[in-house]
Amino acid sequence: xxxxxxxxxxxxxxxxxxxxxxxxxxxxxxxxxxxxxxxxxxxxxxxxxxxxxxxxxxxxxxxxxxxxxxxxxxxxxxxxxxxxxxxxxxxxxxxxxxxxxxxxxxxxxxxxxxxxxxxxxxxxxxxxxxxxxxxxxxxxxxxxxxxxxxxxxxxxxxxxxxxxxxxxxxxxxxxxxxxxxxxxxxxxxxxxxxxxxxxxxxxxxxxxxxxxxxxxxxxxxxxxxxxxxxxxxxxxxxxxxxxxxxxxxxxxxxxxxxxxxxxxxxxxxxxxxxxxxxxxxxxxxxxxxxxxxxxxxxxxxxxxxxxxxxxxxxxxxxxxxxxxxxxxxxxxxxxxxxxxxxxxxxxxxxxxxxxxxxxxxxxxxxxxxxxxxxxxxxxxxxxxxxxxxxxxxxxxxxxxxxxxxxxxxxxxxxxxxxxxxxxxxxxxxxxxxxxxxxxxxxxxxxxxxxxxxxxxxxxxxxxxxxxxxxxxxxxxxxxxxxxxxxxxxxxxxxxxxxxxxxxxxxxxxxxxxxxxxxxxxxxxxxxxxxxxxxxxxxxxxxxxxxxxxxxxxxxxxxxxxxxxxxxxxxx
Amino acid sequence: xxxxxxxxxxxxxxxxxxxxxxxxxxxxxxxxxxxxxxxxxxxxxxxxxxxxxxxxxxxxxxxxxxxxxxxxxxxxxxxxxxxxxxxxxxxxxxxxxxxxxxxxxxxxxxxxxxxxxxxxxxxxxxxxxxxxxxxxxxxxxxxxxxxxxxxxxxxxxxxxxxxxxxxxxxxxxxxxxxxx
Numbered sequence: 157x158x159x160x161x162x163x164x165x166x167x168x169x170x171x172x173x174x175x176x177x178x179x180x181x182x183x184x185x186x187x188x189x190x191x192x193x194x195x196x197x198x199x200x201x202x203x204x205x206x207x208x209x210x211x212x213x214x215x216x217x218x219x220x221x222x223x224x225x226x227x228x229x230x231x232x233x234x235x236x237x238x239x240x241x242x243x244x245x246x247x248x249x250x251x252x253x254x255x256x257x258x259x260x261x262x263x264x265x266x267x268x269x270x271x272x273x274x275x276x277x278x279x280x281x282x283x284x285x286x287x288x289x290x291x292x293x294x295x296x297x298x299x300x301x302x303x304x305x306x307x308x309x310x311x312x313x314x315x316x317x318x319x320x321x322x323x324x325x326x327x328x329x330x331x332x333x334x335x336x337x338x339x340x341x342x343x344x345x346x347x348x349x350x351x352x353x354x355x356x357x358x359x360x361x362x363x364x365x366x367x368x369x370x371x372x373x374x375x376x377x378x379x380x381x382x383x384x385x386x387x388x389x390x391x392x393x394x395x396x397x398x399x400x401x402x403x404x405x406x407x408x409x410x411x412x413x414x415x416x417x418x419x420x421x422x423x424x425x426x427x428x429x430x431x432x433x434x435x436x437x438x439x440x441x442x443x444x445x446x447x448x449x450x451x452x453x454x455x456x457x458x459x460x461x462x463x464x465x466x467x468x469x470x471x472x473x474x475x476x477x478x479x480x481x482x483x484x485x486x487x488x489x490x491x492x493x494x495x496x497x498x499x500x501x502x503x504x505x506x507x508x509x510x511x512x513x514x515x516x517x518x519x520x521x522x523x524x525x526x527x528x529x530x531x532x533x534x535x536x537x538x539x540x541x542x543x544x545x546x547x548x549x550x551x552x553x554x555x556x557x558x559x560x561x562x563x564x565x566x567x568x569x570x571x572x573x574x575x576x577x578x579x580x581x582x583x584x585x586x587x588x589x590x591x592x593x594x595x596x597x598x599x600x601x602x603x604x605x606x607x608x609x610x611x612x613x614x615x616x617x618x619x620x621x622x623x624x625x626x627x628x629x630x631x632x633x634x635x636x637x638x639x640x641x642x643x644x645x646x647x648x649x650x651x652x653x654x655x656x657x658x659x660x661x662x663x664x665x666x667x668x669x670x671x672x673x674x675x676x677x678x679x680x681x682x683x684x685x686x687x688x689x690x691x692x693x694x695x696x697x698x699x700x701x702x703x704x705x706x707x708x709x710x711x712x713x714x715x716x717x718x719x720x721x722x723x724x725x726x727x
Numbered sequence: 728x729x730x731x732x733x734x735x736x737x738x739x740x741x742x743x744x745x746x747x748x749x750x751x752x753x754x755x756x757x758x759x760x761x762x763x764x765x766x767x768x769x770x771x772x773x774x775x776x777x778x779x780x781x782x783x784x785x786x787x788x789x790x791x792x793x794x795x796x797x798x799x800x801x802x803x804x805x806x807x808x809x810x811x812x813x814x815x816x817x818x819x820x821x822x823x824x825x826x827x828x829x830x831x832x833x834x835x836x837x838x839x840x841x842x843x844x845x846x847x848x849x850x851x852x853x854x855x856x857x858x859x860x861x862x863x864x865x866x867x868x869x870x871x872x873x874x875x876x877x878x879x880x881x882x883x884x885x886x887x888x889x890x891x892x893x894x895x896x897x898x899x900x901x902x903x904x905x906x907x
Contacts, residue, residue, distance in 0.1 A: 162818050162875060169871050169879035225870040289859035290852065292836060309821055309873020386741065387748050396749055414751040419744065441852035459860070575859075578867025578883070640754045644747045647759070648740055651766035655736050655773055663740075693833075 170224040172583040177590060179215050180231045183208050184238025184591055185598055187716065191239060192599050194719030195246035196606060196619045204242075205297060205569060206712045208235035209304045217308070225305050226579045232301060233570045233584045234591035240566045241269060241595025244559030247527055249603055250622025251629060252551055254613040260484070260548045262600055268480040268556035269596035272504065275473035276560030277567055277588050278466045279505050280512060282443050284571050284581060286435060291657075293516030296368035296708070298572030303705035305577050314702045321706025322713070325360035329711040332358050333718055339672055351388040351397065353408035357672040364707030365519040366680020367700060370688070372517045373681050375659050379666015380674030383416045384408060408671060418638040420667025421525045422645020423652070427660020428510040430653040461585045474501040477556055484552040485545035488538070493549075496537050500553045503530045507557070508564035513661050515565045516572070518677075522668050523565075524621065527558040528628055529642075535632050543633055551629075563592055680704070729776035735769030738762075778844075790841035795902075797831040797838075798895045801861070804828055805888040812881050820872035820880050824865055832862055842901075850901045854894050861890030 170176075187204040212231035216222045245265075252260055287293050307315045332338050343354015366373055388411060391397045398405045398414060405411065432439075443463070478497025482488055488496070507526040515521045531554040538546035567588045574584045603612070610616040613623060631637065645667075649660030666674055687696050743762045747754060780786065804827040808815070815823060835858065843851040864887035871879035 164817055165874065165876045166878050167876075169867075169874070169876045223874045224876075225874060226867070285856065285859075290855050306870065306873065309870070382741070382744060387744055390745060391748060398751060415748045418751075419747045437848045441848055444852075575863050576866055577870050578863055578865070638752055640752065640756075641747055644743065644754050644759055647763050648743050648747075648766075651736060651739055651763065651770060654767075654770045655733075 165223075170222065170227040171580060172230050172587055173227055175216070175220065175222065176227050176230040176587070177234060179212060179220075180208075180234025180587065180591055181238065181594060183211050183215075183231065184235035184594065187235060188239040188242050188595050188598050189602055190716055190719040192242040192246055192602050193606070193722060194715075195242060195621060196250065196603075196612065196617050197722050204239035204716075205232050205236040205301045205566070205573070206304065206709045207716050208232035208239075209301045210709065210713065211235075213304065213307075223308075225308070225577050226574075226583075228305055229570075229574055229577050229579045230583060230587045232305075233567075233574070233587040236566050236570060237273075237563065237588045237591030238595045238598070240273065240563045240592060241559055241599045242562075243523060244272075244562040245269060245555055245596060245599045245603065246619075247524055247621045247625060248531070248551055248555040248558050249600070250612045250619040251625040252548065253607055253611075254619065254622050254626040255547060255629065257544045257547050259544065260552065262604060264480055264483055265552055265555055266596045266600045268477065268484075268552055269559040269600070270593045271473045271476040271480065272500075272556030272558070272560035273563045273592035273596065274469055274589065275477065275501065275504050275556075276508055276563035277585070277592060278469035278473065279560075280508050280564040280567055281461055281466055281581075281585055282463065283439065283509065283512065284568070286439050287512060287516055287568060288572055288575050291516075293513070293572070294369050294372045295516050295569055295572035296365045296519040296704075297515070298569045299368050299576065299701065300364070300705035300708040301569075301573040302576035303702055304709060305573065310702070314698070317699060317702040318706040318709070321360075321364075321703040322710030323706075325364070325707040325710030326714045327710075328358070328360055329714040330717075333714065349389070349392065350406040351384065351392055351408060351411060353384040353388070353671040354675075355408070355672045357670075357676045359673075359676055359711060360707040361711035362673055362676040363680040363683070364704035366677040366682075367684045367687075367704040367707075368680075369518055370681065370684040373662070373677060375662035376518045376520075376666045377674055377678045377681060379420070379663035380669070380671045381666075382663075383412070383667055384671045387416070412670065416667045417525075418641035419645035419648070420664045420669075421522070421529065422642040422647075423649030423660050423664025423667060424510050424514070424522055424525065424645075425506070425529065425642070426646030426649030427653040427658070427662075427664055428506060428513065428649075429646075430650040430660060431513065431657055432506070432509055434654065434657060459580050459582055461582050470501075474498065477501055477553065480556065481549060481553050484549040485541070487541045487545040488549050492537065496534055496549065496553050499533055499537060500530065500557045503533065504557050504560040504564070507561045510661060511561050511565040512568040513658050514665050515569060517658055517662050518665060520665060520669060520673070521561075521565050522665060523558065523561055524624070525668055526561055527554060528625065530554045530557045531625065531629065532632055532637060535629070547629055547633070559596060563588065728772050729780070732769045732772030732774075732776060735765050736773065737769075739766030739769060787841060787845055790838040791845065791902075793834055793838040794841060794898065797835040798858075798891065798898060800831045801828060801835070801891045802888070802895050804831070805884065805891055809884050809888050812884055817872055817875055817877040817880055820884075821869040824869050824872075828865055832865070842898075846901045850897075853897045854901070857890040857893035857897065861887045861894060864890060 187207055209232040212228045216228050307318055338358055339355050340358055341355045343352055348354045477500050478494045481496035482490055482493030511521040531550050534550035534553050535546055538549050570584055571581060606617055612619050649664050652663055653660035687700050739762050746759050842854055864883045868880050868883045
């Protein structure tokens with residue numbers, strides 16, 4: 157930094173300011189529209205924090221001449237809160253259009269999503285102490301954002317590493333997207349059997365995430381390898397691979413969807429419930445600590461949002477969710493609506509813990525799986541209603557739960573970033589509440605406009621995630637639910653999490669996600685291990701982390717760039 | 728005992744995963760449930776071994792020493808920083824922090840679970856709460872220093888010092904309670 161820029165500033169350090177709120181809204185709206193459109197077109201959704209941090213950096217420092225790392229942190233918190241509705245609504249609502257059940261009330265879904273968003277935030281706030289202060293989960297995405305935010309003060313070398321890695325990662329992702337080659341079948345080239353799934357995901361972001369997660373992600377890798385390098389060969393060797401229409405199934409994606417993913421979902425749930433039971437004394441201690449701090453009005457207590465306010469928010473949002481369930485379809489009775497609202501509320505809490513653990517340890521969250529379970533349970537509660545009413549009621553409450561889960565994980569990620577830059581949790585929590593209401597309005601408006609223009613589920617807008625949920629809903633209505641596999645997976649997840657905290661969840665995530673991601677992720681983990689061993693932990697932190705953060709940022713930016721391009725082309 | 732426990736859990740997991748992969752819908756529960764029992768026995772053996780291991784005086788004492796020394800170092804370094812804060816150029820404060828505090832912060836964090844093993848989860852929470860708040864305040868000093876906010880640097884150095892003193896006091900209380 158040159159001498160003329162070293163201004164000594166007096167007075168309070170800007171954090172939650174009107175500027176931060178307005179810039180956060182502006183960026184959040186742009187990112188939400190871009191990512192929501194990309195989700196409808198291509199089926200992927202992106203966590204917007206990295207992009208918001210970079211753009212916020214440019215606007216605050218470059219245009220508005222402001223200089224506060226923690227103010228920029230609030231900007232990315234608000235922007236990603238607005239964007240939190242994208243993945244939540246894009247996965248659930250399009251299913252209604254695709255199934256042809258369009259007799260729903262969009263306003264009710266918006267209100268439900270806003271209530272869900274507040275519920276997710278209120279539920280997860282008391283867990284901040286347990287997951288970030290006590291367990292110190294890694295949150296690789298949060299570390300990447302913190303690295304961006306701290307770059308003005310981290311020195312030229314780190315900034316160069318960050319930018320260089322971002323350029324390399326962005327360039328590779330651009331080429332990969334441009335030529336349409338995002339996977340490479342190295343296993344096929346080496347003559348490995350198809351079921352061993354030697355396909356690599358060409359993504360430096362994934363390598364960066366693996367590097368930052370370090371040993372925390374080893375169990376995730378084990379989960380994937382157990383499926384494709386142990387179970388699949390064992391099934392093939394004993395001639396027990398599934399047979400469809402007289403043909404042995406060796407396609408790894410078919411094996412994942414039919415055999416491994418349902419067990420993985422079960423493991424996530426069983427692992428999480430066991431984890432909650434085992435960490436319960438610690439969670440209680442964390443909440444007690446917040447209550448005690450509030451009573452004595454200590455300095456630390458002013459850092460947290462009042463716990464009574466959170467209790468009030470949880471109760472208020474749960475009541476609202478019950479009301480929305482009752483109003484979602486004429487046939488839903490009061491008692492059935494209350495049951496649906498309470499189930500949705502309970503599931504938001506359990507799934508919020510699962511997703512926060514997953515994203516904290518590996519940076520991936522099985523949001524679609526948790527939404528699927530929510531919708532399945534809700535449809536079971538609507539048994540006796542006609543299909544249309546049952547699905548509309550279940551998806552209305554399910555969408556609220558999905559947005560809630562998305563907000564919970566986003567907030568936890570942002571709070572980790574906040575911890576690393578020294579932000580005040582209360583300011584970030586307010587920021588999340590301030591941003592969370594806007595996303596559902598923007599995204600629902602976008603869905604309605606796009607459906608009118610192109611038709612959701614059409615060739616122009618295939619909405620792959622919505623199609624996946626729609627086909628699952630059809631399966632559920634037809635009684636095709638792999639309940640036994642969920643239960644067995646839950647048993648295995650419980651045993652693993654009882655052995656070591658979070659183990660069942662992380663191994664289950666390896667069962668759940670495509671192996672291509674696991675393989676590439678393993679490169680990052682291996683690199684971290686080698687760098688730690690041969691160059692030392694300090695080198696990893698001072699050189700490796702900025703590079704890994706750059707890899708994440710570059711690819712994320714190009715991903716959103718492509719989304720914006722699709723919008724422009726669409727217009 | 729721990730190795731046997733790990734072996735049983737591994738067998739339960741791998742054989743159980745194999746059984747769940749045999750059919751897309753159904754499961755042979757008569758084979759699966761006994762496996763879960765094997766896994767539970769494995770978990771019991773591991774937990775028991777870890778309990779004994781955690782109480783092993785050598786490991787425990789080493790970790791407690793790390794906890795005490797790192798916390799004392801943090802308190803001493805922050806006392807020094809606070810005492811001479813007016814003499815530290817605001818943009819240099821973050822380098823002082825990295826130089827003086829980071830190693831002890833990392834060492835304490837790595838040994839933190841000993842608190843739960845030796846004393847209780849309540850002790851763990853009581854020490855970790857101020858420690859984490861103190862570390863977050865230190866991180867804020869770093870950010871404020873990078874941006875040149877001198878009053879914030881001074882204020883949060885004081886606040887961080889208070890939190891680490893609180894953590895050290897809590898650790899001392901649990902240690903003296905044990906000694907009584």
